[in-house]
Amino acid sequence: MLHKEINHHRILLVAGAILIAVALFTGIMVFYVMQRHAEQLLSNSLQSSLQNRKQLTISELQRDIDKITTISTRPFLIEQLQRANEHANDPLAIPALDRATRSFLVTGLSSLTLYGKNGQILAHAGNPIQHPDLTVQLDNVSGRVQLLSAGKLFLRAAIAVIDAGQVIGNVVAEIPLPTLNNMLNDAKNLGGTGELALCAPAGGEMQCFPTTLNPQVFTLSKRTAQGVPLPMAHALEGKTGFITAQDYRHQQVIAAYTPIDNFGLGMVLKMDSAELYAPI
Numbered sequence: 001m002l003h004k005e006i007n008h009h010r011i012l013l014v015a016g017a018i019l020i021a022v023a024l025f026t027g028i029m030v031f032y033v034m035q036r037h038a039e040q041l042l043s044n045s046l047q048s049s050l051q052n053r054k055q056l057t058i059s060e061l062q063r064d065i066d067k068i069t070t071i072s073t074r075p076f077l078i079e080q081l082q083r084a085n086e087h088a089n090d091p092l093a094i095p096a097l098d099r100a101t102r103s104f105l106v107t108g109l110s111s112l113t114l115y116g117k118n119g120q121i122l123a124h125a126g127n128p129i130q131h132p133d134l135t136v137q138l139d140n141v142s143g144r145v146q147l148l149s150a151g152k153l154f155l156r157a158a159i160a161v162i163d164a165g166q167v168i169g170n171v172v173a174e175i176p177l178p179t180l181n182n183m184l185n186d187a188k189n190l191g192g193t194g195e196l197a198l199c200a201p202a203g204g205e206m207q208c209f210p211t212t213l214n215p216q217v218f219t220l221s222k223r224t225a226q227g228v229p230l231p232m233a234h235a236l237e238g239k240t241g242f243i244t245a246q247d248y249r250h251q252q253v254i255a256a257y258t259p260i261d262n263f264g265l266g267m268v269l270k271m272d273s274a275e276l277y278a279p280i
Helices: 002-071 075-086 093-107 178-190 231-236 273-277
Strands: 111-116 121-126 134-137 144-149 153-163 166-176 195-202 205-208 218-221 241-246 252-259 266-272
Touching: 002 153, 002 166, 002 178, 002 252, 002 266, 075 093, 075 111, 075 153, 075 166, 093 111, 093 121, 153 178, 178 195, 178 266, 195 231, 205 231, 231 241, 231 252, 231 266, 252 273, 266 273
Parallel strands: none
Antiparallel strands: 111 121, 111 166, 134 144, 144 153, 153 166, 195 205, 195 266, 205 218, 241 252, 252 266
């Protein structure tokens, strides 16, 4: 009788152990499935959201470059520039250029300066940025086009004014970038650690514009101390993709990355892995 009771007790113990093992295994599998599902959902969401942001950025930059370029081709502006170049302090040309310069500000420009063929200022309107926190030259554009950080992001373009094949002056204009500025600020809507980063290469390093997690201009190495490329490094190499990796804060993140076409910029949209898995 005692032997039967001992066997019964052992059976209960073994059965309990099996149930615990099954429960643990099931829990681990459920966590794994939920983790993979969460990663896949976030991967699709981040990559889609990043591509939308990329297209909006390209559209805004190109639209503003075209706007400033168009100013340099206005026949009236070219005519008055020629007169001002030929006759210093022309009593008709200089006031006409001054009025034209002020009128262009209603198109969204924050400043506009017209230069003569010898580099002299002929007309000016608005408030140009004197000491930007960061200036990045954009690639593959006509003229000298720069992205500036000065509290918010601006585009600055210096475009030659050409008449009959000859350079007769230059237009230098600045314009704020509300769409890009809003996108950088709105990344926090992804979550507490959501961040949209925009950077440019600087030799072996990267120069980055302010983000929601880092409100100042900052410079980063392209790789971690262990030699692993940061997500932004992939973007600046012209690659598009999704990765789980360490970011510049030494935090494990889920990140989507892409280049901004031929402008020489990279963009990354990311959030901390810990925040992603917190609900699981």
